[in-house]
Amino acid sequence: MGLTSRSLLYTVAFAAVLCVALMVWVWPRLSGKGPLPVLGRLGSILLTQLSIMAVVLLAVNANVGFFGTWNQLLGRVDKAPVNxxxxxxxxxxxxxxxxxxxxxxxxxxxxxxxxxxxxxxxxxxxxxxxxxxxxxxxxxxxxxxxxxxxxxxxxxxxxxxxxxxxxxxxxxxxxxxxxxxxxxxxxxxxxxxxxxxxxxxxxxxxxxxxxxxxxxxxxxxxxxxxxxxxxxxxxxxxxxxxxxxxxxxxxxxxxxxxxxxxxxxxxxxxxxxxxxxxxxxxxxxxxxxxxxxxxxxxxxxxxxxxxxxxxxxxxxxxxxxxxxxxxxxxxxxxxxxxxxxxxxxxxxxxxxxxxxxxxxxxxxxxxxxxxxxxxxxxxxxxxxxxxxxxxxxxxxxx
The missing domain is CATH 3.40.50.1820 (Alpha/Beta hydrolase fold, catalytic domain)
Known part of the structure; x- marks a missing residue:
C-alpha cells in the first residue's frame, strides 16, 4: 500500500481501534502486582499510543504531503539510469x-x-x-x-x-x-x-x-x-x-x-x-x-x-x-x-x-x-x- 493511500490509513486506523478495545478488555487482567502485570500495562499503553500516533502521522502526511512514497520517507534516492x-x-x-x-x-x-x-x-x-x-x-x-x-x-x-x-x-x-x-x-x-x-x-x-x-x-x-x-x-x-x-x-x-x-x-x-x-x-x-x-x-x-x-x-x-x-x-x-x-x-x-x-x-x-x-x-x-x-x-x- 502506498504511503499516502487511503487503504493504508484505514487499515492503521482499524488496527488502532482494535488496540484500544484490546487494552480496555485486558486491563482488568493486568491489575495484579509484580513485574509481569506492570510490564503488561506499560506494553498495552505503549502499543495503544503508537497505533494512535501512527494514524495521526499518516493523516497529516496524506493531507500536507510531506512524503509521497515509502522511498522518500526512508531516504532512498533513485539513481539515473545509464540508458x-x-x-x-x-x-x-x-x-x-x-x-x-x-x-x-x-x-x-x-x-x-x-x-x-x-x-x-x-x-x-x-x-x-x-x-x-x-x-x-x-x-x-x-x-x-x-x-x-x-x-x-x-x-x-x-x-x-x-x-x-x-x-x-x-x-x-x-x-x-x-x-x-x-x-x-x-x-x-x-x-x-x-x-x-x-x-x-x-x-x-x-x-x-x-x-x-x-x-x-x-x-x-x-x-x-x-x-x-x-x-x-x-x-x-x-x-x-x-x-x-x-x-x-x-x-x-x-x-x-x-x-x-x-x-x-x-x-x-x-x-x-x-x-x-x-x-x-x-x-x-x-x-x-x-x-x-x-x-x-x-x-x-x-x-x-x-x-x-x-x-x-x-x-x-x-x-x-x-x-x-x-x-x-x-x-x-x-x-x-x-x-x-x-x-x-x-x-x-x-x-x-x-x-x-x-x-x-x-x-x-x-x-x-x-x-x-x-x-x-x-x-x-x-x-x-x-x-x-x-x-x-x-x-x-x-
Whole structure:
C-alpha cells in the first residue's frame, strides 16, 4: 500500500481501534502486582499510543504531503539510469513522447485520480496529468513530477504549437502531491482556462530537493547535489525532449510556495535566461544552512561568497539586476516574511525589474493562505508568458 493511500490509513486506523478495545478488555487482567502485570500495562499503553500516533502521522502526511512514497520517507534516492537518450534539438515534438529510456519516463501515479482537478473525460476536452520522473543528465538526479497537459495540447488545431511552461515547486518537505492536491494547481488551471483568464499551459509539478530527505534549496552544493543545475539545465532539456513546449525563455516561468517560492526567486535572478518570470508565495529572500539543508555552500574562502550569491537583497545592491518579472505574496498579519517582502519590493524599485505583489490583510504560512493566492498568481504569470510558439516543420530525429 502506498504511503499516502487511503487503504493504508484505514487499515492503521482499524488496527488502532482494535488496540484500544484490546487494552480496555485486558486491563482488568493486568491489575495484579509484580513485574509481569506492570510490564503488561506499560506494553498495552505503549502499543495503544503508537497505533494512535501512527494514524495521526499518516493523516497529516496524506493531507500536507510531506512524503509521497515509502522511498522518500526512508531516504532512498533513485539513481539515473545509464540508458539516457540525447535531447531532440529540433523539429516538431510528438504529442506525448514519454518513454522508458527517455529523459521523461512514465511512472505509476500516487492516487492522482483522487486529487482536486484531476481530469475526468477525453483528453482533448479536459486535459491530462502524467505521472513521470525527470532524468537529469548533468546533475545525475531523478525527480518525480506530475505534468499537466491542457486540453488544447490534444486538439488538432494546436498539433503544431509549442506551449508555455509553468514549473510549480513545492515547499520542503512536500513534493509533487502537495502542489497537485493541496495547492490545487490543476484545479486552478482548469478553472482559469474555462474562464479564459489563462493561456493553455503545460505545468510541471515537483519538489525543490533532488536528494531527499536533504533540503537542497535549488543550490548547487559543492561536491554534492546539483539542484540549481537540475532546474536550470536538466529540467528544461528533459521537458523539451518529450513535450511541445516553448524553446525560448519568454515562454517559461517558475512559481512555488514556502521554500519552493524561495527557489523560484533564486532561479529567476540567478538564471534569467531560463526563467525570466517567477512568483513566490511566502518565500524567503536568502538561503541559509539549517538542520535539513546541511552545509549548502561548502568550506574555505569561497563559502561566504557562495552564501552571499544566494542572498537576493545582496544581489540587488551588488549585482546587475536582470529585467525579470517577479510576483511576491505575503500577509500583513500571520506571515513572518512580511517585513522582508516589503523591504525586497522597495529595494527592487527602480532596478529595471517588473515586481508585483499580493498582500493579504491576514494569513498564515500554510495551504489555506496559498490556496487564496495561487489562482491570481497563475493568471498573472500566464499574462507574462508568450503563447503560442509554432513548431518547426521538420521531421523528428528519433
Amino acid at each position: 539516457v537518450v540525447e535531447m531532440n534539438t529540433g523539429g516538431p515534438r510528438a504529442t506525448v513522447d514519454e518513454s522508458r529510456n527517455g529523459l521523461i519516463q512514465p511512472t505509476d501515479g500516487e492516487n492522482v485520480e483522487s486529487f482536486p482537478g484531476y481530469p475526468k473525460g477525453p483528453e482533448d476536452k479536459v486535459g491530462a496529468i502524467r505521472s513521470v520522473r525527470v532524468i537529469g543528465k548533468r546533475s545525475q538526479a531523478v525527480n518525480p513530477a506530475y505534468v499537466y497537459l491542457p486540453p488544447q495540447y490534444f486538439q488538432k488545431q494546436y498539433q503544431r504549437t509549442r506551449f508555455p511552461v509553468m514549473v510549480a515547486v513545492s515547499g520542503y518537505p512536500g513534493g509533487r502531491a502537495s502542489v497537485a492536491r493541496n495547492l490545487r494547481v490543476p484545479l486552478n488551471a482548469a478553472r482559469l482556462l474555462e474562464e479564459k483568464k489563462m493561456s493553455p499551459t503545460v505545468i510541471v509539478m515537483l519538489a525543490p530537493t533532488i536528494a531527499s530527505p536533504r533540503d537542497t534549496e535549488c543550490v548547487d552544493v559543492p561536491d554534492g547535489p546539483q539542484a540549481e543545475t537540475f532546474f536550470t539545465k536538466d529540467l528544461p532539456e528533459a521537458l523539451r525532449s518529450a513535450y511541445r513546449v516553448g524553446d525560448h525563455a519568454t515562454s517559461w516561468g517558475v512559481l512555488g510556495y514556502s521554500s519552493g517560492g524561495t527557489c523560484a526567486l533564486q532561479l529567476a535572478l540567478r538564471a534569467p535566461e531560463v526563467y525570466p518570470v517567477a512568483a513566490s508565495l511566502s518565500g524567503d529572500f536568502r538561503i541559509k544552512n539549517d538542520i535539513a539543508t546541511g552545509n549548502l555552500f561548502g568550506s574555505g574562502d569561497k563559502a561566504e561568497e557562495r552564501k552571499r550569491e544566494h542572498d537576493l537583497m545582496w544581489r540587488l545592491e551588488n549585482k546587475p539586476v536582470p529585467p525579470v518579472s517577479l510576483l511576491v505574496a505575503t500577509s500583513r498579519k500571520g506571515e513572518k516574511n512580511y517585513e522582508a517582502t516589503e523591504q525586497f519590493v522597495r529595494a527592487a524599485q527602480g532596478k529595471g525589474m517588473d515586481v508585483a505583489q499580493i498582500v493579504l490583510p491576514e494569513g498564515s504560512h500554510g495551504f489555506k493562505t496559498w490556496q487564496q493566492e495561487i489562482g491570481e498568481t497563475m493568471r498573472w504569470m500566464s499574462r507574462k508568458l508568450t503563447f503560442p510558439q509554432d513548431v518547426q516543420d521538420r521531421p523528428k530525429k528519433h
